Amino acid sequence: GTATPTRQAVMAEVSYEPLTLSDIQTRMLELCRRVPPAIEEDADDTTQEQIVEWASQMQTVLEGFNLLVSCVSPATYIWSAKRSGAADQHLSVLSSELQLAQEAISSMISPRLSNLLAPVVDVVVDTITTTSTTTQPSGGDKQTNSNHERQSGEEDTSTKVQKHTYASRVVDPDYLKLSGEVAKRNSPMLRHVLLATILKCVQCITDYSQAVKNEEGRNTNMGYSY
Numbered sequence: 001g002t003a004t005p006t007r008q009a010v011m012a013e014v015s016y017e018p019l020t021l022s023d024i025q026t027r028m029l030e031l032c033r034r035v036p037p038a039i040e041e042d043a044d045d046t047t048q049e050q051i052v053e054w055a056s057q058m059q060t061v062l063e064g065f066n067l068l069v070s071c072v073s074p075a076t077y078i079w080s081a082k083r084s085g086a087a088d089q090h091l092s093v094l095s096s097e098l099q100l101a102q103e104a105i106s107s108m109i110s111p112r113l114s115n116l117l118a119p120v121v122d123v124v125v126d127t128i129t130t131t132s133t134t135t136q137p138s139g140g141d142k143q144t145n146s147n148h149e150r151q152s153g154e155e156d157t158s159t160k161v162q163k164h165t166y167a168s169r170v171v172d173p174d175y176l177k178l179s180g181e182v183a184k185r186n187s188p189m190l191r192h193v194l195l196a197t198i199l200k201c202v203q204c205i206t207d208y209s210q211a212v213k214n215e216e217g218r219n220t221n222m223g224y225s226y
Contacts, residue, residue, distance in 0.1 A: 019071045021209055025202050031064050032198055038188040051180040054187065055116040058194065062105060062113070065198055069098050072205070086215050094208040101197045109190055115179035119170050126167035133159045 010016075019027075036057040039046060076091055083091070135157040170176055183190070 019068075019075055021072070021075050021205050024068050024071055024075060025205050027068055028065065028198050028202050031061050031068070032195055034061050034064075035191055035195055038191050039184045041185055041187075046184060048177065048180050051184055052116050055113045055183060058109070058190065059113050059117060061194065061198075062109065065105070065194075065201075066102060069102060069201070072098060076208075084215065087212065090208055090211045090215070094204055097204045098201060101201050104197055105194065108193055112179070112183055112186065112190065116176070116183055119176045119179075120172065121168045122171050123166050124169050125164050127165045129163040129165070131161050131163075133161070135159070 005013075011018075034057070036054050039051065039054055072094070076094070078087070080088070
């Protein structure tokens with residue numbers, strides 16, 4: 001029969017390299033360098049397109065952060081029976097802090113970016129083109145303008161064809177413009193909150209790793225005590 005693949009074999013086959021907590025911290029710090037500068041509030045020549053581009057760069061960092069947070073659980077996984085009560089408590093605190101960080105971003109930053117990057121749109125008819133085809137008894141076709149009178153006899157057959165072209169239109173352009181002004185005005189604090197949240201998570205991982213190391217040291221010392 002076919003041998004059951006092992007975890008290590010599949011990891012090698014798909015070129016998967018798990019991230020350690022140190023790797024996650026390094027990538028989070030790299031994300032901090034990609035946070036765009038705040039928009040100058042006094043700059044009157046800032047266009048809506050520039051504000052949307054700023055929001056797009058912020059969104060890129062935000063998405064990268066959420067993906068890295070999702071990698072923390074695999075990096076810290078140990079079966080519960082192999083963890084001490086203190087280790088469980090350390091992991092619980094870390095998980096709670098990461099969840100609070102994601103909630104802060106979801107409530108304070110994401111909605112303001114989404115208003116710019118994904119405004120509510122509606123599909124509307126953009127243009128309507130009407131063509132008329134007249135078929136004569138002899139079988140010949142004559143293209144005529146829809147506004148002209150028929151140029152054939154009573155037995156001619158006329159067919160009108162309408163072609164609708166659809167387009168997406170922003171439902172509320174004024175709200176989209178207002179969202180841009182709000183993002184521009186609050187860009188320094190939005191940037192600050194994002195950086196503060198990411199850097200807090202980096203520190204949380206450092207504190208967790210140190211707590212785990214201290215716990216392992218205490219367990220080792222207790223093992224050799226008489």
